[in-house]
Amino acid sequence: MSKGFPIVYCSDGFCELTGFSRAEVMQKSCACKFLYGPETSESIIFSIDEALEERKEFKDEIMFYKKTAVLFWCLLDIVPIKNEKGDVVLFLASFKDITDTKAKTIQDDKKEDRRRGRVKTGSPFSSARLRSSTVLYHISGHLHNREKSKSKIKLNKNVFGDLPALPEYKVADAKKSKFILLHYSTFKAGWDWLILLATFYVAVTVPYNVCFIGDDDDLTRTTTVSDIAVEILFIIDIVFNFRTTYVSKSGQVIFDARQICIHYLTTWFIIDLVAALPFDLLYAFKVSVVSSH
Numbered sequence: 001m002s003k004g005f006p007i008v009y010c011s012d013g014f015c016e017l018t019g020f021s022r023a024e025v026m027q028k029s030c031a032c033k034f035l036y037g038p039e040t041s042e043s044i045i046f047s048i049d050e051a052l053e054e055r056k057e058f059k060d061e062i063m064f065y066k067k068t069a070v071l072f073w074c075l076l077d078i079v080p081i082k083n084e085k086g087d088v089v090l091f092l093a094s095f096k097d098i099t100d101t102k103a104k105t106i107q108d109d110k111k112e113d114r115r116r117g118r119v120k121t122g123s124p125f126s127s128a129r130l131r132s133s134t135v136l137y138h139i140s141g142h143l144h145n146r147e148k149s150k151s152k153i154k155l156n157k158n159v160f161g162d163l164p165a166l167p168e169y170k171v172a173d174a175k176k177s178k179f180i181l182l183h184y185s186t187f188k189a190g191w192d193w194l195i196l197l198a199t200f201y202v203a204v205t206v207p208y209n210v211c212f213i214g215d216d217d218d219l220t221r222t223t224t225v226s227d228i229a230v231e232i233l234f235i236i237d238i239v240f241n242f243r244t245t246y247v248s249k250s251g252q253v254i255f256d257a258r259q260i261c262i263h264y265l266t267t268w269f270i271i272d273l274v275a276a277l278p279f280d281l282l283y284a285f286k287v288s289v290v291s292s293h
Helices: 012-018 042-053 099-116 124-153 186-213 217-221 224-241 257-265 269-276 279-284
Strands: 058-065 071-082 088-097 252-254
Touching: 012 088, 042 058, 042 071, 071 099, 186 224, 224 269, 252 257
Parallel strands: none
Antiparallel strands: 058 071, 071 088
């Protein structure tokens, strides 16, 4: 939006500081005009608006008012967040209550002024402002790096654009082996479709063979080749599953081969193994699968 700059997120700490609920804050201007009051400096208000319009950083001390009309001094830092193209897409604003520090500093400054004039050295809020600015820049850089990584793995094209073609995951900072398949890759998607078609084939041919072919050897041989091919596909699929990444409960893509094997063995391996056993072929070749007593 060219004007207004609506708030899209506010923390619990901001709500506790100002007394406003999140529902009351959302979609209001990030200039926080609802916190202005009689003692709020007009020059600082103008500077905030100018910083937002020109997409530049702002940091200063300002007098705000809580919902209960209680005045408090606030250290306000506004940092523009840029995407990989260098366009400002977000403002990160930090609000820190410095009322106690400000009151103490004003008293100390008055005592110092009476003695030898105003001292132009660093103040407690200068260091506080520096720490706050450092945190903001760290977060800004972190968000910027995340945007770069998203563009590299092509999980998301734009924050406010079309829906991503692939799901977004937290990719682990680990070297991926050449023999590890990505579960969201094009090859794995095509392979899953092939396994689905093979499953449909089995779901149709097995009941048909049982109901209409029976013990007729000549008719049974006509589907033997295709049945063997399907069983081989199922066996290969089991092998692939031992080398396919998966998503952990924390949303992280796991590339470690040992963790992948343990995860598969404790989840779908038994079911896939039973499904891959060629019971119909064993029956066709007169192999007994039932123990006799």
